[in-house]
Amino acid sequence: MKYLVHISRVLVGILFIISGLIKLNDPMGFSFKLEEYFSAGVLDLPFFEPHALAISVFVVIFEVLLGVMLLIGFRVKFTVWSLLLMIVFFTFLTFYSAYFNKVTDCGCFGDAIKLTPWESFTKDIILLVLIIVLFVGRKHITSFLGPVMKTIVVAIALLLSGIYAYHVLNHLPEIDFRPYKIGANIEEGMIVPEGAPQAVYDYAWRFKTSEGEKIVITQGDYPTVDGEFIDVETTEVQAGYEPPIHDFTIEQNGEDFAPSLLQEPKLVMVVAYDLYKSDPVFDEIKKTTDLALQNHYKVIGMSASGPELSDKIVSDHNLNFKFYFTDETALKTIVRSNPGVLVLHRGTIEQKVHYNDLDELVFTNDRPNALDLNLKKRLDSVMVLDQKYRENHTPEDWQKQALIDSANIEFVEKVIAMYGYPGKSLVGDETSTAAWYVIQHSNKIDQYIDLIKEAAEKDELxxxxxxxxxxxxxxxxxxxxxxxxxxxxxxxxxxxxxxxxxxxxxxxxxxxxxxxxxxxxxxxxxxxxxxxxxxxxxxxxxxxxxxxxxxxxxxx
Incomplete structure (x- = not known):
């Protein structure tokens, strides 16, 4: 029994410390997993959701401390009872999740080691057996350290855990196990290799026959049954290959712009899964993104919030970029900061920072002139007006659009007289087309066609x-x-x-x-x-x- 206790003590202690440290590296990610457990579709404990982050920090630090306390033999009775109660609870939780297919990843080892629900349950059963051995043989758990030294060790572990948790919450995880880590290419992460395993499904076809209801199970083929089809239920019996990055889109008005945006050589992503929570930070975001724009980066916002809120954020903070829609889960996975900022080169993540570290971003400028952001903003407004009534075909709308076109060409002619054609080097890639649209919709093509040709030949549009x-x-x-x-x-x-x-x-x-x-x-x-x-x-x-x-x- 003594040897069994020693073996169990080492295994359980080390496993709890490793598991706790992995989650301590990313307590925000573990809090998202807790929110999933607290949701209506799982445990239905919504009153815990606002406190998920605090619970996450407490649990992961406590997990590390229990591992340390077990290894050094500190307060054995409290430690063993805590381990037993914790593993009983998590064994129930993983069984519930696996049996009812509620949560596909328990989050036991964060993003470092992904376990299926049944693998998580098996792991907890093994731990439960080991902890029962510890509980029964707790009299054999001794220590070579004195009471004072054991207290000091636990206090140091608590202090270091708290400092580390504070650091990663106010910056980013020191080790990034997710598919959006620096150096990763998003497009490559979405590729399914040739010959990758395909998912296998059982189809339970239900028919009404002369002998009553009949269920026929196939793996896709429609069965030949002498009866009336009622319905079919699909069950996955073998999971197929799932790429590290899936369901990633950058949408606007129902169109996915991810394929084109991921080809941009200089792209800045402002990621904010919930704009309600990130609003106060956007004054600093504006300074950073304006600097990026001046250095000829394309800047986009990505959020799961609706257009009404995103438009308000853009207006309230005078932002010079627009927001696209991306799934909230994907945004939470991309960066553990709300908001966070990424810098990409043709889909490869080169920089990623928490909003507290915006000053660490470096923007290189391979063009001699900085953008004129005031002119860019005015031309962006002109572009919106250029399309305001153009899609409609009523005489009244065409009259309104004609008045707008007249004002637009007057403004664009003044800009051209002052700057020449307002192209990429002056207002950026996206806004470089604004003056072209105005001229295209005017009666002054003959006057400006040579200027447009010159701008195109100089790669200004x-x-x-x-x-x-x-x-x-x-x-x-x-x-x-x-x-x-x-x-x-x-x-x-x-x-x-x-x-x-x-x-x-x-x-x-x-x-x-x-x-x-x-x-x-x-x-x-x-x-x-x-x-x-x-x-x-x-x-x-x-x-x-x-x-x-x-x-x-x-x-x-």
Missing amino acids: PFRLYAMMLDRQLMQQGKPQLYGTQGRANFIGTPDEVAFIWPIENHEEVNKRRKEAGFSNTVEEDAKRIFGEGFEYKPLTIEEAKAQSEIDQQKQ
Whole structure:
């Protein structure tokens, strides 16, 4: 019995210390796991959720202390009773979670070691047996340290644990076990390797037959049963491979911009899963993001809060970036700070900081001039106004948009007179297109087409935008376009009668020219984007296009 107690003592003590230290490295992450347990779908103890972080810190420090106390033989009766009560509770919890499939990861070892619910339960059963051995043979737990020395050791362990918990909560975990650690590439983390195991499901098909209800189980195939189908239940019997990063999106208006944003060479992400809790910090966030913008970084916000709140945050703090929607769980996993800031290069995380460490961020500038943030903000507002009524087709809305367009072109002309074309080096990549849109929607294309061409050749705005403006100028002059970006439609009758792509010079080569100009789709695909999936591109001559336009005008 004495040897069994010694073996159990070492195993349990070391395991509790390791488990506690792993969670102590990331008490915020453990608090998220506790919130999951306290939720209505699991233990239904919502009154504990606001206190999850405090409970998390207490539990992980207590876990470390119990391991230390057991190894040095301090207050044996209290230690063994505490270990027994704790393991009984967690054994029940892991069994409940596994049996009812409530929580897929117990969080016992944080993100360092992932255990399935049944693996967690098995681990707790083994620990329970070892702790029962300790409880029965507690008289054999002795120490070579004196009472004073044991007290000092426990006090030092408590002090160090408290200091470490305070540090990681006010900065970030010292060791990052998550897939969003510095150096990780987000896109690579989402890849499913070729030949990876696929999930296997049992399908329980229920039918109403002449002999009563009948259930047939298959692994996907619809069974042949002489009866009326009622319903089907699906059960996962074998989990498939799940990439480290999954369900990661950066959405706005229902569109996922993650693929394009993760290709940005200089991207700053402001991650705030709950903007209600992070609002006071955004005055400092503004200073940091403005500095990033001046150094030609693209800055985005990512939050699970709704657009009403995010727009209010942007307005209240005069932020020069907009927010996208991302799942709350993903945001909590990305960074243990609300808000936190990441710097990425083509999807690879290069820097990641807590909001208390914003001054540690380093922004490199590979362009000579800093951005004019005041001009950027004014042009962003112009861009919003440029699209305000454009999607509507009522005469009243077109009249309102015409008034806006008139004011916009007047402002843009003043900007051009003062700065030249306001491109990437002056207002950043995203805002560099604002003046182009205003000119494109004005009657001044002839006046500014050479300026647009020069800006495109200097990489101050995408070359494809110059191509689109050139096509519009050629169409307005009654000449064939080059890139097939312009079409006409009067929204009368069927699309084939009133909608067409304006004639293209040497149309057999148009897709080659489009690719060279930076377009990602063909003229046929673009035509469907403009006029709908049912539209089929047909090359026309100038004479045919003019004749069609005359017919459409007569119909109007």
